[in-house]
Amino acid sequence: MIEINELKAAVEEGLKLVEKKKGVKEAEVYASSNHLSTMRICYATNVPSNGLEEPKSQEDFGLSVRVLFDNGMIGFGSVDSDLSSAGIEEAFRKAERNKVMDTDFHSLPSPNGKPKISNYHDKEIMDSDDGRMIDSAWGALNAAFNTLKANDFKKNLNITGELNYLGERMAVVNTNGIDASDESTISLGTLTTIFELDKDVAGMWFDSSPMMKNLDVEKIGSTSVEKALKLIDSKALDSGDYKVVLGRQVVSDLMYSRFAVELDSYDQKSTPYVGKLDTQIWSDKMTVGDDALLKDAIGTKAVTDEGLPTSKTELVKDGKLVNLLSNDYYAKKYKDDKRYNSANGFRFGGGGRNYGSDAGIHATNIVVEAGDYNDEDLVKEVKDGIYIGRIWYSYPVNGQASSDFTSTIRGDSYIIKNGEIDKGLIPNTFRINDNLDRIFNGVIGLSKEKLATIAWAEEAVVVTPEMAVESIRLDRIAKGLY
């Protein structure tokens, strides 16, 4: 990876070049370097497999220039793998050629404070030791094998998932005085163990941390197996409305799927929450925010990709929608509403902070505030119902402006009987057909403990407790199989 000082030097020298150009009113120079290592694990007993399917990496670095010209036009240009003055010149040429008259653009960001955190990245991930990462992946798989051996389980099964290690560095300066840089790291891992018996059984575990040393890969392997083992002897249930406890992954998946509170979505009317700011959208037990400063969470960032300090933004307070996430562009477009804080302008694009694209609006760590229940008390509260631990492919099937969603129950789920966890629920036998706002209006209670969860292709996390709700609509599926 490119060192942070090289990125800083490149943007500083770059700005000196660009600001002298004819016709430049304001200019921004941004540079980043990213390195993503992925260890994709694919093991099976009933088909030949590789164990560690893909030890691989992707890397990039480059810079971009954003220019507001005297005639009010805005242009963006970028170059790959080049931090030199020639690269700056090329990026500027592109910005000049690509300029458009965007009447919603007001100005580049201006400084509004200092970053509240610093030096929170992991040098070990930045140095990306291939050997250590490959060893980690086999360590996770071997821990799963050892747990299976300890339980004398020798039947058809597969274990799949991955470990990801991402290092990202950025620096940005502009003619309005922005001068910021950031180094952040992410390690995350997940494994799903599926026993392919007469009835399938699926257990999943995950972990995430900004620090590689804190990622407990052996626990990921052993816990995914332990969770699957607990689910043997599962059964299916009939369609109906069920009182449920939603596990943390489920709350997280629903948030990713339907909690669209970015100001650009609001602007384009692509969210269920258009016109609902300052109104009660959910139960008063629900308080949700975006916290970019959360310690030891993988979504944490010190500065945005516009060079502004990050912060904590309360989004839902006691069930009322009180704010939206914004970047500098949209905060200025809607400048009459002072609550929009420009704290979420990021260039996330899968695999790091992307010099090749402009800053959009992205969440960092979405935090659902905890309640006062122990996990087991939530189960007691439900008394008779279902504990749903993992859902799958939650999508807004009736469109972006509706809170309707559907998904299937994938695994880690149980029947609750007389306030106790009873038998497992056979995965892939229920489809949820419901509405997020209806569900979150029926919150009975939340647990005390919040944990970070992850989702496919997401770099942010949702930190959430478990949640008991009055009802979820479940339709029985896959009757031909089970």
Add this chain to the structure above:
Amino acid sequence: MALTIESLENAKDSLPKALNEFSAKNTDVYLADARIEVFEGKSAAAIQGNIKGATEDWGLSTGIRCFAKKDNVIAGGFIGRSMGESELSNIELELEEMLGIAIKRARRNAGWKAKAINDAGFFGKGLRSTELADIEIAVDNWEIPYKKNPRDVSLEEVIKRVEDNSKAIQGTEGIASNTVAMVTGLGRKIFASTEGALIDQKKALTEAFIYVVAQGKAIETFYDTLGSWKGLEVLDGENEFEKNFEEFGKFLAEGTVELSNAPAMKKTENATVILDPWYNALLSHEITGHPNEADRALKKEAAWAGRAWWFSGIDDNKFGEQVASEELTVFSDPTIEGYGNYKYDDEGVKGKRIINIDKGILNEFLNSRETASILGKEPNGGMRATSAEDMPLVRMNNTCFAPGSWKKDEIFEDTKEGYYIVGQKIPSIGETRQNFKITCWKVYEIKNGELGQLYRSGGVTGDSYTVLKSIDAIADDFSIHNIPNCGKGTPMQTMKVGNGGPHIRAKATVSGSHMGE
């Protein structure tokens, strides 16, 4: 200096040279291959009639796969990089470095695999030294012809066309918001391997995206793309919708406004449904395309993308068994027009038409060299990566329902009561693809063969086997609708694929609004 597809000319010498030298130095290499890819193009996007951005640019990337042997066991190591001009001018040095990293990973991985095979007892038996099925080694050039060169349009013209279309859509009564975007350009990819393959493939791409939000009695959103591996003629009507860019915008805008004033569909079980080719693109994609990808069937994607319900193991699967109505044949064909059109895949395997489901019977998966070896099949060229820096996965190409013998009108005339399902919207599929819910743009009631009431918030849901088995009429019309963003893999890759088919009649549950409006 801008990179163009011509800039890769020198790489045609460099790739084989670097691979040959690497292979000569490292006797433990089982196979290594390299891909380099460039795309040069222009794009623009507008929201609510206001231009938001435009680019005239290029992108270059490279990917290496290396399989190496250690302790008599073969395993892989991989690396991908985004690149700039300076790397291209020193490509042999870049390749040497990347090959060095890839083999280091492959050796360490192979060492661990060998240890697990020997030490993990029962669980070691599930591991196998990687083997790739033999193929005919190709040295070839290939390109898809096009009419209007993307280079011949200026960025200003692209900006104007996008902005004007967005303004026109925004001016439609009932439209609350819209996003319009387009890209047009030329791409080139070169593949070489230590086996001696050297393949040079070129394609143009023109694609337009339109998203509309209509405010009637309800808010209704809808989006789709039109596109093809062609030049600017795509925007003049040479596409799956047979509409030019502006007509496509008007069609989506007016249709979605009409829909926003229609009543919401109510869930209706065991209904007769006639599915149009546009909807069948997503249905064929989700419930027949994905589970016919051999890597998924062999559990390689189980954590996130899922498995295939018709394949549990080598000796426990439904090959040769009825998995759908005998009316239904499903094929995958990279040799026909559509986003799944290519001559060679990203392992250098020549793609060929295969029959996935033959008159209802499960027949053949799309495969890679490794999965072909595991399944004892001929490689059929199904491995593709979204860009050269990504590692290839088994991907459907043009996977479609084959046309039948009914006339479309005969199917309607023969349907006393039912629902006509028009256009694809959003899918949610069960993990093994055994169940689906796929919503559509419009639902029309059918009474005595005639279209009646229009409904919004509808779709089709059911167990895949049950719905596929219920198909009783397939029309002789056929069209492919391109899907530009199929997600698979980790990190997720979004792939362009072609899907579709004719009009089809089946029995299923028609889904509706979840709030029972």
